[in-house]
C-alpha cells in the first residue's frame with residue numbers, strides 16, 4: 508500500500524492485486540464516513556517503527572502495510588493518528604475504482620484522522636489528531652503556554668519533549684522548545 512498525505516487526508520493506494528481486490532471488496536460494502544477501527548499493529552521488522560496496522564469495519568479486518576522503507580514511517584504516523592486521535596481509527600472519506608477494468612479493482616481510498624474542532628478541516632497528521640486542531644489553525648493560534656514545563660509528544664522525533672506547550676492547540680512553539 509502506498510501512503511500519501513493529500514488535503515489533510517491520507518490517500519491509500521493499493522499496489523498489489525490482492526490489495527486491490529480484497530481492500531476494494533471491503534470498502535465497497537461500507538458507507539462513506541464509516542469508521543475503520545484501529546485494532547493494533549502488525550508484526551514489526553525489528554526496529555521501533557511499525558510496518559502494518561490492523562483496521563476493522565463491518566466485522567472484517569484488513570491490514571494497511573507499507574511497501575518500502577519510507578512507508579513504514581507513514582504507517583507509524585497512521586498508527587499514532589489512530590492511537591492518539593479522536594476517532595479510535597480512521598474515517599473512510601471516499602474511494603475510487605479503476606473504471607476501465609471490468610473487475611473494478613480499487614484505485615485508491617481517502618481516509619481522515621478526524622476533523623478540526625475550530626474550522627472543521629480534515630486532518631491526518633499526528634499532532635493535529637492528538638489535539639483535534641489542524642495545522643493551519645495551530646499556525647494561526649495565539650498560543651497560551653502552560654505555566655510549567657510538561658511532557659508532550661514530539662512526533663517529528665518520536666520522543667516525548669519537555670517544555671511549555673500551548674493549552675489550545677498543543678503545539679510547542681519554537682521559542683519554548685526544550686528537547687528532552
Ligand SMILES: [Zn+2]
Nearest residue numbers: 623626641644
Ligand atoms: Zn482547523
Ligand SMILES: [Zn+2]
Nearest residue numbers: 648650673676
Ligand atoms: Zn496554540
